[in-house]
Amino acid sequence: MADLTVKFKIRRQNPEIPGKDKPYWQEFTLTGVEPTDRVLEMLHRIKWEQDGTLSLRRSCAHGVCGSDAMRINGVNALACKVLIQDVGNEIMVEPILGLPVIKDLIVDMEPFFDHYRSVMPYYVNNDPVPEDGRERLQTQADKDKFDDTTKCILCACCTTSCPSYWANGKYVGPAAIVQAHRFIFDTRDQAAKERLNILAEENGVWRCRTIYNCTPACPREIQVTKAIGEVKLAIQRGKTDGIVKVVHAHQH
Ligand code: SF4
Ligand code: F3S
Ligand code: FES
DSSP states (O other), X not given: OOOEEEEEEEEEOOTTSTTSSSOEEEEEEEEEEOTTOBHHHHHHHIIIIIOXXXXXXXXXXXXXSOOOEEEETTEEEEGGGOBHHHHOSEEEEEOOTTSXXXXXXXXXXHHHHHHHHHTOOSOOOOSOOOTTOOOOOOOHHHHHTTTGGGGOOOOOTTGGXXXXXXXXXXXXXXXXXXXXXXXXXXXXXXOHHXXXXXXXXXXXXXXXXXXXXXXXXOTTOOOHHHHHHHHXXXXXXXXXXXXXXXXXXXXX
């Protein structure tokens, strides 16, 4: 049983308390840490044993809910999936970048969800339900076209690691494009055209400069940049076919 001493440096901020309303760093030392402990558990220990005012978001603690995205040693990740042995015994923890900080590690996710909502992230099919009352069928090959993007848990690790998004928060961002991809390439859905037109606009896919930070940041190992590339291609094809109408200077 290893018994490590681990130093945490945590970026904190409380807009409601004068003197703490600007970001500042605070250090904490934990002893009795195992290499297989998770960063989330250690943040709990700090909160429970040393400073109850430390604020963070989490729910499932098992990489499913997507609520504990944070920057750990400069890399976006879910704190519940990162082991101490993966990040060493000096650990810097910050809120994800590009969204307003509410308190400590908690950011305002509303701008992120506004982008998500803007791409029609839901299934559209106005045909009557098949008469036998069964599912709308599709082949395995058709399912494979969007299988990867169904895994997204909306954690925001990708969007908040993207320099294009940091530079311009109006960019819809990789997560919203992943969500749009999941429906655009579903053969049972009927609103691909609308979504492609939305993403062909000024703050859509063309703000992606293929910087590729988003893909390694994804805790679900979704091929984010590949999905964005497929949407870009579909928009270009849609223009040739007259389905996509928006023409904008950002296309290249
Ligand atoms: Fe998170 Fe990956 Fe979805 Fe981005 S694509 S929101 S990183 S799960
Ligand atoms: Fe950003 Fe990913 Fe594109 S990091 S620029 S969305 S490839
Ligand atoms: Fe749910 Fe980490 S707490 S994904």
